[in-house]
Every structure is written in C-alpha cells, then in structure tokens.
Amino acid sequence: MAFEPPQRLLRALGDRTEWLGHLPETVREAVDRRKLDVERLVAPGGRSSVVLLVRQADGTPAALKLAPPSAAPALEHAALTAWNGWGAVRLADGDDGLLMERLHPEVSLRSLPEAKALLEAAGTVRRLWIEPPAGHGFETVAARTARQAAAMTSPAGEPLVAAALAAREELVAAPGEVRLLHGNFRQGKVLAGDRAPWLAVGPEPVVGEPAYDLARLVRDRVEDLVASSSGASAVRRRLTRLADALEVDRDRLHGWTLFRAVESGTRALAEDRRAEAELTLEFASWL
Missing domain, CATH: 3.30.200.20 (Phosphorylase Kinase; domain 1)
Incomplete structure (x- = not known):
C-alpha cells in the first residue's frame, strides 16, 4: 500500500x-x-x-x-x-x-452556530468527567501546568505572564475535585457519530478539576471573538454561561482560562507562530 x-x-x-x-x-x-x-x-x-x-x-x-x-x-x-x-x-x-x-x-461542533455548539460541547464534556480508574498513570493538572509554567517567559506579554502564573499558584494551592479530564477539549475535538450525535476524540488525558478542562472551551473560535467589536463582553458572558451550565466555580474557571490562554500564547510566540500568539494573548488580556 x-x-x-x-x-x-x-x-x-x-x-x-x-x-x-x-x-x-x-x-x-x-x-x-x-x-x-x-x-x-x-x-x-x-x-x-x-x-x-x-x-x-x-x-x-x-x-x-x-x-x-x-x-x-x-x-x-x-x-x-x-x-x-x-x-x-x-x-x-x-x-x-x-x-x-x-x-x-x-463534521465537528465547529460546523454548528456558536450557541448550539457550546450547548452540545457542554453536554459532551460533562460525560467525560468520571472518577479516575484505580492505579491510573495519568498526569495531574498540577504536574502538567508546573512544566508549562516553567517555560512561560515572554517580554511581550510580561504582565499577563505574571498574572497567569499567580492564578495557577492560587488554584493548585487549593485543588478542587479530581476527575478524569479530556485535557484538550474544544469544539474541533467533538465529531458527529452514528451511535451518538456527538463524541469526543483526541484526548490528552489528565486528572484534576473540571474547571481546567472547561477553560480551553472558553477560548474556542478565538478568531471570531477578536474580530468582534463586543469580543471582551462576549468572552465574559461565555465564561459565566459555561460555569453555570456545568456547575463549575466561576472564579476557578476564570483562573484556568487565563493561565491556559497565556501559556498557549507564549508557547506560540516561542515557536514563531505570531498570528496565533497575538490572537490568544489579546483574548487573555480581556479576562
């Protein structure tokens, strides 16, 4: 072949x-x-x-x-x-x-209008948050983000980096409930199926609190958010809606959303993906 x-x-x-x-x-x-x-x-x-x-x-x-x-x-x-x-x-x-x-x-959730996509995404990710299996070998959120935090250096986003690192320190100091998480959950990772309408694919599994898993979803379709004149207020509304719908603490979701956005943005800068970095860091500045 x-x-x-x-x-x-x-x-x-x-x-x-x-x-x-x-x-x-x-x-x-x-x-x-x-x-x-x-x-x-x-x-x-x-x-x-x-x-x-x-x-x-x-x-x-x-x-x-x-x-x-x-x-x-x-x-x-x-x-x-x-x-x-x-x-x-x-x-x-x-x-x-x-x-x-x-x-x-x-056919992923990105093919749906935003409101419908977020609703379906919330219903899907909730199913994934199960008790971790006994004797599992999954990395913890604290360990994964510690490695990421160690690499987060960027003069272009220095105040944001400091805020993101401070948010992470506060979150890991008082960890929430522990569940098996997808680790990279977003609309593009949910595909149409025959057995069920929507199913998640491509996990980067980690164990920790659901707010960490939900944080990447808050940033979905970032290019549309940045292009909108009401992007900042739309982000805040989306964060609140997702926190309420999935019964996740809003402040913890805010903190993980900030950390994950800044980490992603600084990593994109380091890898010379400047357009992606600028979008992501602008999103982070609204939080």
Whole structure:
C-alpha cells in the first residue's frame, strides 16, 4: 500500500523524530495485522498523528490512528478504555495503534452556530468527567501546568505572564475535585457519530478539576471573538454561561482560562507562530 504522511504532520514534526521515517512501514504492519481495507487518509489530519479510514475484515467501518511515543498514545488508549464509549469515541483495538469506531471527521461542533455548539460541547464534556480508574498513570493538572509554567517567559506579554502564573499558584494551592479530564477539549475535538450525535476524540488525558478542562472551551473560535467589536463582553458572558451550565466555580474557571490562554500564547510566540500568539494573548488580556 502506497502511503505518504500528510504535509501538516510533516511540518509539525519536521526532523525531530525518527517515527516519520518508519511511518509507511508502521502503517503497513498495523493494516496487515488486522486485515484492514484502507479507504483513505484523513487530511489535513492532526499535528501529532495520522488517521486512516478503514474497513475491518467483516466490513465494519473504523478509523485507525497512529501516533509517535511523544504523543502518549498509551494514555489516550487508557482514557478511551475508561470512558468505554461514554461521551467519547469507542475503542475497538489498541494493541498496535488505536482502532476506533468510525465517526464523521469532516463534521465537528465547529460546523454548528456558536450557541448550539457550546450547548452540545457542554453536554459532551460533562460525560467525560468520571472518577479516575484505580492505579491510573495519568498526569495531574498540577504536574502538567508546573512544566508549562516553567517555560512561560515572554517580554511581550510580561504582565499577563505574571498574572497567569499567580492564578495557577492560587488554584493548585487549593485543588478542587479530581476527575478524569479530556485535557484538550474544544469544539474541533467533538465529531458527529452514528451511535451518538456527538463524541469526543483526541484526548490528552489528565486528572484534576473540571474547571481546567472547561477553560480551553472558553477560548474556542478565538478568531471570531477578536474580530468582534463586543469580543471582551462576549468572552465574559461565555465564561459565566459555561460555569453555570456545568456547575463549575466561576472564579476557578476564570483562573484556568487565563493561565491556559497565556501559556498557549507564549508557547506560540516561542515557536514563531505570531498570528496565533497575538490572537490568544489579546483574548487573555480581556479576562
């Protein structure tokens, strides 16, 4: 089977991993072992994995996801196993890549009007917040954000960085309830399905309080918010609506939204993604 990695993945990983060099062979072995028929590659795809739409030997449609060790596919496997299809894509086989039920990759919550998308997103993420399984190996929110905080340096956003770091210190000093979280939940990570209308994909699982998980959703469609003359007030209304709808403390959601936005913005600056950084840091300045 001829296979070429998608350009988006090549640009994201560059020459930082040997995994790309072995990817055609990895795909071939994963497909042959399961006796899959490959229909097509999902393009443009993600920045840390490839997804192939396939059919199993009995004709059942499925999706095969392959990711490098740096993307922690074993933790994604563990989270999907814990959810067992409740609010998330169902895992069929995870021994060699992740074989999952087929969703509709071209239809995410971003295809809906904003108000409807936020409503559906809230209903989906609530299902994911379960008790972490016994003996789990998931990172904690405190540990993940400590690593991120250590890398947050940016003269361009110095006051914001200081405010974000202070917010994080206050939040981790008095942690909230502990749940299994998606870790990167946003509208683009919720796809249309047949078994359920909407299902989450692509978790970067972590354990901690739900406010951390919800914070990334507050920032969704940031380009539309920044382009609007009422962007700042729209953000505050969105934050309040999500906090109320999901019974999350508004102040804690505000703090995690600030930290995650500034962390994302400073990381984008460090990686010379200036347009993305400017949007994200402007959003953070409204909080």
